[in-house]
Amino acid sequence: MRSAPLVSVIVPNYNYAPTLRLCLAALDAQTHRPLEVIVVDDGSTDDSVAVAESFDVRVLRTPVNSGPSVARNIGAQAARGEVLMFVDSDVALAPDAVATAVAILDREPGVGAVCGNYDTVPLLPGGLVKDYRNLYRHWWYRLAEGNITGFLATAILAVPARVWAEVGPWNPRLTQSEGADVGQRLTDRYEVRMTSTVIGRHDDDATLRIALSKVFTRTRVHIPFFLDRRRVAGVVTSAESGTGLAAWLAAATTPLPLLAGPAWAALPLLLLVLWLASDARMYRFVRSTRGLPYTVAYAAMHLLVNLTIGVGVAVGLVQWLVSRRFRRLYDTTAAA
Structure with a gap:
């Protein structure tokens, strides 16, 4: 044996x-x-x-x-x-x-x-x-x-x-x-x-500042890996993104009612609903383990995280376009 x-x-x-x-x-x-x-x-x-x-x-x-x-x-x-x-x-x-x-x-x-x-x-x-x-x-x-x-x-x-x-x-x-x-x-x-x-x-992490800083950094530095290796893991799975596009668009369209009239308030609200629906299974899980009031606070935190990921993606893409050093960040031969 x-x-x-x-x-x-x-x-x-x-x-x-x-x-x-x-x-x-x-x-x-x-x-x-x-x-x-x-x-x-x-x-x-x-x-x-x-x-x-x-x-x-x-x-x-x-x-x-x-x-x-x-x-x-x-x-x-x-x-x-x-x-x-x-x-x-x-x-x-x-x-x-x-x-x-x-x-x-x-x-x-x-x-x-x-x-x-x-x-x-x-x-x-x-x-x-x-x-x-x-x-x-x-x-x-x-x-x-x-x-x-x-x-x-x-x-x-x-x-x-x-x-x-x-x-x-x-x-x-x-x-x-x-x-x-x-x-x-x-x-x-x-x-x-x-x-x-x-x-x-x-x-x-116990503070919002540290947590969002880590989310931003980890999303940003995954961009070379994602683009060079064509793997979703860096930006989607490991960077904790879920389906964040609707959240980013909801935030971007929030000023529309002020610029184009009250009727346009429906657009950011619709996008926010779509974002919430995209993670419906997760919210059901959170509600089952923590209750409804906590789930509302959890969703607000999740929105902040998704918006931070959007900023991280944008900054990472700019760095990837202008910096050769950044593009080579995940060169595995350098680790050997």
């Missing part, structure tokens, strides 16, 4: 001491053994290193703050396991998460990676913005369940070491949306499985 494989869990961290403690406690409670946990601290200025050292884990450090791709690469190079599992320091896995991911990889040799989902409840309470971000991503990852192409949910990702030797490393130049880059290489060669059977609670 084949013994259980050693799994190396690689946890990149930068100034996430409160959630890092919960992340490592959850790894300590995993049912799968043997387990090697490697925390790679990326120049934290809080007490993250002290938190990590209070657990039975290996602690490594980047020379300077360099981003999650560099931290993950350092951890992968030091790992000894047959399976590498990348887990962000703001995620606390369910006790069976590692065991479930390993079981999928073991029984399905054609699967080169397993991506996990977020629980519907955030790791730490924090208000509407955090709850919206967490619930939205849970919903879209659920829709994507099965074999996925061109994007990765990088916060919970299990990859056999032999596969990582072929498709790695993470592109050190990318500090945002690095999953699209690795996802292209993985899905070109292997099946990649998204599943909610591998799940963890996630601590997302």
Whole structure:
């Protein structure tokens, strides 16, 4: 009988001491053994290193703050396991998460990676913005369940070491949306499985400014990947867009009643209704889990996110047209 494989869990961290403690406690409670946990601290200025050292884990450090791709690469190079599992320091896995991911990889040799989902409840309470971000991503990852192409949910990702030797490393130049880059290489060669059977609670952004800034940046930097590779993952799936065109048009036509008369108010209202209808399944899901008043607030947040994505797409397209460096942002040969 084949013994259980050693799994190396690689946890990149930068100034996430409160959630890092919960992340490592959850790894300590995993049912799968043997387990090697490697925390790679990326120049934290809080007490993250002290938190990590209070657990039975290996602690490594980047020379300077360099981003999650560099931290993950350092951890992968030091790992000894047959399976590498990348887990962000703001995620606390369910006790069976590692065991479930390993079981999928073991029984399905054609699967080169397993991506996990977020629980519907955030790791730490924090208000509407955090709850919206967490619930939205849970919903879209659920829709994507099965074999996925061109994007990765990088916060919970299990990859056999032999596969990582072929498709790695993470592109050190990318500090945002690095999953699209690795996802292209993985899905070109292997099946990649998204599943909610591998799940963890996630601590997302608590303020609107940070959340919208990330949405804008991630949408913008996905444009070269989307246009050069002709993959929808960067702009549609991974950039959290849903069907945002109606939302953008509704916003653009809002001044029409003032310019052309009250009758034109029907147009932005119709476009807004079309936008809401395009995500009707999602809103039914939100209502079933949170109730109607919350769903109204959720829809308002979702509208802001879709409008921000529209701005990100526009800016990204302009940069793609005028900047050769930007067009080559996802040149995978530079990551090798």
